[in-house]
Amino acid sequence: MKKIALFPVQKNNAPLARYQNRIPDTEVIPILAPAHKSMAGQDLSALDGGSHTGITLRGDFEKAVEDCELLYLDDSRFLTREESYAEFIRTAERHPIRIIYARTLSERLHLQDEESCSQKWQASGLGDAGKLTAVDIPVISVLTMGNETDQSHVEIGMRRFFQDQGYRVSQIGTQEYSRLFGFSAVPHFLFANLDGKRKRLMFNQFVRRMIKEEKPDLLIMGVPEAVMKYNNRIPAGMGDVPCIMMDAVQSDIGVLCTCCQPYTEEYFKELSLFGRYRLNCELHYFNISNSVVINDEDYQDRLEHLPLDSGFVVSHMYDGVDADCGFEIFNSYSDMSSDKAYRRMEEELAGNPEAMRGGI
Numbered sequence: 357m358k359k360i361a362l363f364p365v366q367k368n369n370a371p372l373a374r375y376q377n378r379i380p381d382t383e384v385i386p387i388l389a390p391a392h393k394s395m396a397g398q399d400l401s402a403l404d405g406g407s408h409t410g411i412t413l414r415g416d417f418e419k420a421v422e423d424c425e426l427l428y429l430d431d432s433r434f435l436t437r438e439e440s441y442a443e444f445i446r447t448a449e450r451h452p453i454r455i456i457y458a459r460t461l462s463e464r465l466h467l468q469d470e471e472s473c474s475q476k477w478q479a480s481g482l483g484d485a486g487k488l489t490a491v492d493i494p495v496i497s498v499l500t501m502g503n504e505t506d507q508s509h510v511e512i513g514m515r516r517f518f519q520d521q522g523y524r525v526s527q528i529g530t531q532e533y534s535r536l537f538g539f540s541a542v543p544h545f546l547f548a549n550l551d552g553k554r555k556r557l558m559f560n561q562f563v564r565r566m567i568k569e570e571k572p573d574l575l576i577m578g579v580p581e582a583v584m585k586y587n588n589r590i591p592a593g594m595g596d597v598p599c600i601m602m603d604a605v606q607s608d609i610g611v612l613c614t615c616c617q618p619y620t621e622e623y624f625k626e627l628s629l630f631g632r633y634r635l636n637c638e639l640h641y642f643n644i645s646n647s648v649v650i651n652d653e654d655y656q657d658r659l660e661h662l663p664l665d666s667g668f669v670v671s672h673m674y675d676g677v678d679a680d681c682g683f684e685i686f687n688s689y690s691d692m693s694s695d696k697a698y699r700r701m702e703e704e705l706a707g708n709p710e711a712m713r714g715g716i
Contacts, residue, residue: 358382360536361424361453363417363444364389364432367647367663369458370404371509372428372533373411378516379536385424387414391434404509405646405665406689418447427453428533431461433658438465458532459544468544482545482565483557488604491563494705495575497607497637498530502582502592504661505613506645510688511578512537514611517698518574526572528563530580540566542580546597559604574705577605583612583635590659595634602635609701610637615661616648616669621681628683641684641697644673666690 358381362372365386376384386403388395396415401408414420421427427448435441441461448455462468496514500507508531515537518525529539543562546555567575579601581593610631624642631639646669647661666689673685686697 358426359424360384361387361421361427361448362533363387363421363427363429364392364435365400365403365413366430366432366434367404367504367506367661368508369428369430369531369533370400371512372531372536373400374404374406374409374509375512375516375537376411378512382536384411385414385420386411387417387420389432389434390415403663404506404689405663405669406509407666417444421448421451421453424451424453427455428458428536429455429461430458431464441465456532456535459541459547463547482561483554485557485561488557488560489564491560491567491575491605493567493572493575494609495577495605495607496609496611496701497577497579497602497605497635498611498613499579499583499598499635499639500530500581501584501612501614502586502659504645504647504659505615506643506647506688507578507613508534510611510613510643510694511539511576513688513694514576514698515539517695518576518702521702523573524571525574525576526566526570527576528566528578530578534578539578542578546580546600552596552600555600556604559601563605575605577601577607584630586659598635602637607635607637608705609641610635610639611641611643612639613643613645616644616646616664616673618676621677621683624677624681624683624685640682641686641701643686643688643694643697644669646687646689 362384365388373384373386376382386400393415395402395413398413399408400411498507498511511529515525515527527539529541532541534541545558579598581597583598584595585591628639631637646664646666648664650660650662666687669687670690670693684697684700686693688694
């Protein structure tokens with residue numbers, strides 16, 4: 357059995373360990389950042405708020421990676437010094453272990469030359485068509501309001517559901533570890549120094565090529581970065597990448613992942629209209645994550661999140677909203693809640709001949 361070390365395990369990458377049974381003959385070893393070593397020995401559910409997994413959190417990096425063939429190394433604000441990563445990288449290289457870097461960590465450690473990356477993508481021929489071409493299979497887009505919204509968990513859970521129903525699924529994942537599940541990761545040219553029009557044309561052709569090669573029944577498109585700024589002090593990408601991707605590929609269904617808060621039906625209506633006019637896709641599906649934003653006066657330039665248990669979230673996610681409001685509100689860590697939402701998506705697409713006509 358192949359062993360993959362996951363470091364540092366945190367809420368946004370915990371799905372790699374939770375869904376390890378979807379990767380054939382593989383065991384994922386979740387290793388905590390030094391700041392969280394006190395959680396060592398606990399179940400993974402202590403980190404993500406989901407059901408018990410039987411997967412134990414580790415705190416001993418050097419010992420945990422001994423028998424691993426691959427290390428997925430992620431960005432973390434609890435590793436504040438780049439030199440800290442250098443120490444862990446040296447440890448992995450001594451064994452030796454192949455390393456996959458998260459995109460944001462690769463950028464942070466300057467492991468990629470952005471200029472040469474831009475030139476490579478421009479020379480690839482993507483975007484040369486000069487126009488956007490329709491993608492004639494159903495497209496479900498998974499978007500987010502920011503970090504800690506369980507977006508990647510929704511992506512993998514949705515893949516599981518549709519594959520178990522017998523559909524051939526092509527998928528673009530927001531995390532680099534998505535490749536381990538058979539996804540394509542979001543292409544790096546979306547973050548390169550290229551103008552927005554070219555990125556739209558390139559991404560349109562990227563998706564067209566992928567669909568032509570894989571011949572799927574359905575495309576699930578993970579969309580990285582928040583769909584809008586949080587405020588002027590936390591711009592969160594200003595929603596640029598979501599706008600580019602949603603302009604380039606028309607979606608039939610949009611799913612928005614957001615933190616647990618007291619919501620109203622009017623709020624969801626406003627978000628749905630935002631989706632229509634900003635993202636070319638009305639939003640009717642909302643995943644409520646196992647976290648809540650808390651205000652911390654000492655850290656006004658970044659969001660702080662408090663983890664929650666999925667049972668608590670499910671019991672409160674309809675507070676202030678009628679169950680028959682027309683929006684599907686769900687929690688991805690509750691199988692009953694999420695499967696109900698995914699089944700409604702399947703029925704919605706099956707009832708839309710234009711979306712389900714297939715082919716390219």
